[in-house]
Amino acid sequence: MTLKELEPQLLSLTPTAKAQAIQILAQSLAHTSQGLEKTPGVVGGNARILGTRISVWGLVESRRLGATDTQLLEDYPHLSASELKNAWAYAEAFSDEIEAAIKLNDLD
Secondary structure, eight states, X not given: OOHHHHHHHHHTSOHHXXXXXXXXXXXXXXXXXXXXXXXXXXXXXXXXXXTSOOBHHHHHHHHHTTOOHHHHHHHSTTOOHHHHHHHHHHHHHTHHHHHHHHHHTOOO
């Protein structure tokens, strides 16, 4: 969908919904500048650590399976503590997105 196609829908939103849309976009931009990115075709287009194939949903799933931050940093030696912190913040801000990615990638 292009911005031109999206514009009428955005303009038809209530003031409250417009404020929420702005907040979502601002959070998305902030997380991109904090070392996270989404690229179509890379890890399914899911949020990941900038320049890697380490997905946020994969980190969340590892944590749920009992991995500690220390273990994750040992398992991913190129991952910094601040990148991991940003991943947790993203996962909290976009929990529905992360849950959907986990369900989509569930191998059971």
